[in-house]
Amino acid sequence: MSRFALITPNADFDLRLRQAVAEGLYGAVHTFATDVIPSEPQNLFDQMNQEQPEVLVLGPEVPIDDALRLATIFDVRFPEISVILVAEANPDTVLQAMRAGIRDVLHPASEPAQIRVILERGCQAFASRQRTSEAQTGDPTPRGLVIGVFSPKGGVGKTTIATNIAVGLGKIAPMSVVIVDLDLQFGDVASGLDLDPEHTVTDAVTPSASQDSLVLKAFLTVHPASIYALCAPRNPVEADEITVEQISRLLEQLAGEFDYVVIDTAPGLTETVLTSLEHCTDAVWVTGMDVPSVRGLRSGLDVLRQLNILPSSRHVVLNMADSKSGLSVQDVEATVGAPVDISVARSKAVAYSTNRGVPILQNARKDPAVKALQRLVERFNPAWRLKAQRQQHRRVVVR
C-alpha cells in the first residue's frame, strides 16, 4: 500500500523523498512524475487503485494555485490526509497554504533527513485525525430567502444595490448571508466589496464543490461586514464554460446553507438570469429615472410574466431618483405597470462608496440614499414581512 503520494516532475526531489522513507519510515511511495495537479482527489485515487495515501506531497515545480485548490478540497473532504507543499515559501505562500489547510511547507532543496521529519509528522497527524468521512451529499432544504437583483438595462445600480442589501442583511444575520456575482463575464461585486478573492464561481461549480457543500463553503470569501461573497470568474473565457445546470445546482446548495442568498446579475434576460429567477424567492427590479431604463423594465416584466417565471415577491426600486429628471414617480409607475416600492436618490456619497469598494450601508453615513437602502433591507427582515402582509402599498415620494 502506498502511504505517501508525491506529485512532481522533479526526479531529484523524488529520489530524496524516497531516501527519506527508506531511512526510517515504513510504507511505499507513489510518484506522479508530472506537473499537472489533478482537479479532484478522486482523479488521484483512481490512479492509485482507489487507495488513499496518508500523506500527499505537492511539488516542487507544480502550479501553486492548482496545488492550493486541491489542498483546499482535501482539507474539507479528506481532512485526515496530511498535505505538504514543496515550494520556495515567501510569507504570502505560507499564509495561503495555511488557509488551504496545508500541514507543512518544505523547501525544494530539503535534505532527506528534513523530509523524513516532515513526513513522519504528517503520518502522526493522519493517525490522530483519521475519522469517518462526514461528506454532505444529500440535497439541502432551502433555509431562507434567495434575493436576485435584476434589470433589463445596464448601469442602473444593480451591483450597488445588491452589495448594500448583502451588507445590510449581514447586520441582521451575521455570517448567514452570501452574495453571489452571477454577472459572470463582467461582474464587479469583488470591486464593489474591495475583495481580492482566492476562489470564484469557477471553483464553486466544480464536481467536488457541487457534491459537497462543505467544499463549496471553503471556496467563499469572507468579507469584513460578516458576510460571504462568491465573486465572478476572473475572465470572460472561464465564465463561458459555466453551464446553467451548474448555476442551478450552486444556487440550490447556497439556499440550503444560508439564511440569505443575494444574487447580482448581468443586465438583460440572459439564460443565467432566467435560471436565477427560477431559484429566487424575491426579485428586486432596478430601474433608473430615465425613459429607456423604465421602458426596458416594463418589457422585461411583460416577457417574464408570459414565461411565468416571476418570483412570488417583487420589489421595484427606482434608483438615482432625481426630481429634475423630467419624470415623476407616477410616470415611472404607469410605464412599468407596477408600484415603486423604494426610491433611492441620486447621491454623490453612493457613487463615492462604490469607487472606494465600501458599500454605503457598511459605514451608515447620513445620506438620504442610506435611509432608502435601509428600508429596502428591512423588506427582507422576517418581522417586516409579517407586518407588510397586513399593510397596503404606500406611494414613495421623490424630493
Ligand SMILES: Nc1ncnc2c1ncn2[C@@H]1O[C@H](COP(=O)(O)OP(=O)(O)OP(=O)(O)O)[C@@H](O)[C@H]1O
Ligand atoms: N443612487 C445612486 N446615486 C449615484 N450614483 C449611483 C447610485 N447608484 C449607483 N450609482 C453609480 O452608478 C454606477 C453604476 O452602478 P452599478 O455598477 O451598481 O450598476 P449596474 O446596474 O450593476 O451596472 P452593470 O449593468 O454594468 O452591472 C456606479 O458608478 C455607481 O456608483
Ligand SMILES: [Mg+2]
Ligand atoms: Mg453590475
